[in-house]
Amino acid sequence: MAQGTGRSTPPDPPGFMRRSRTAVLQDAQEQLGDLLDAVVDAAPIDSAVTLVAAADADAASQVADAITASLQTHGYPRGNWQSHLICGALAAVAQAMKVGEDLAKTAVTKGVTATLISSGIPRLAAGLAARAAVDTLMKLTPARHWEDIRRAVQMLAVSMCPKVADHPAVEQYCLRPLASQLLSDSIQEELAALSGGGSAAAG
Numbered sequence: 001m002a003q004g005t006g007r008s009t010p011p012d013p014p015g016f017m018r019r020s021r022t023a024v025l026q027d028a029q030e031q032l033g034d035l036l037d038a039v040v041d042a043a044p045i046d047s048a049v050t051l052v053a054a055a056d057a058d059a060a061s062q063v064a065d066a067i068t069a070s071l072q073t074h075g076y077p078r079g080n081w082q083s084h085l086i087c088g089a090l091a092a093v094a095q096a097m098k099v100g101e102d103l104a105k106t107a108v109t110k111g112v113t114a115t116l117i118s119s120g121i122p123r124l125a126a127g128l129a130a131r132a133a134v135d136t137l138m139k140l141t142p143a144r145h146w147e148d149i150r151r152a153v154q155m156l157a158v159s160m161c162p163k164v165a166d167h168p169a170v171e172q173y174c175l176r177p178l179a180s181q182l183l184s185d186s187i188q189e190e191l192a193a194l195s196g197g198g199s200a201a202a203g
Helices: 002-006 021-040 054-073 085-097 101-118 123-140 146-160 168-182 185-196
Strands: none
Touching (some): 021 168, 054 085, 054 101, 054 146, 085 123, 085 146, 085 168, 101 123
């Protein structure tokens, strides 16, 4: 059985050195972070970056700020957070937004609340922070395209994550969905190899 699946992908070219999952994800994270910086700084941008407008990046930042402010207001300052708390909450927002605008209010509230609780935030404070994220999101999105905001949230989650290789939710719900639109062909190929190689969980 292993023989049948193991021969399904073409052999690497001579001299090809397959990189570790951590190295590939680090490069992907850096590329997306650079693109987001270009948007925020209004730097000269290429066609890929125009998929995320400065207004959308600002909206994503406001969602993150709303979560941060709510947690701090209710007694949970930044110094007490686990390292992946905000990027995890943003990944939950991005995942929940996939259901569409009509259903997102409930989905975002549930997703962010669960993520914050899993990061050590008590249920009441987590729920209030989730509600703050939803209120901000709903206030910002009516005049803009829903998917544009979602894409910006995904980019912000990736750029804020301490290490995507250690955070499956950010990789699955934020980095990989952006790959075909925003990452270089070489990184896309390496990510595809990680997905199909069976060793993606290692490293």
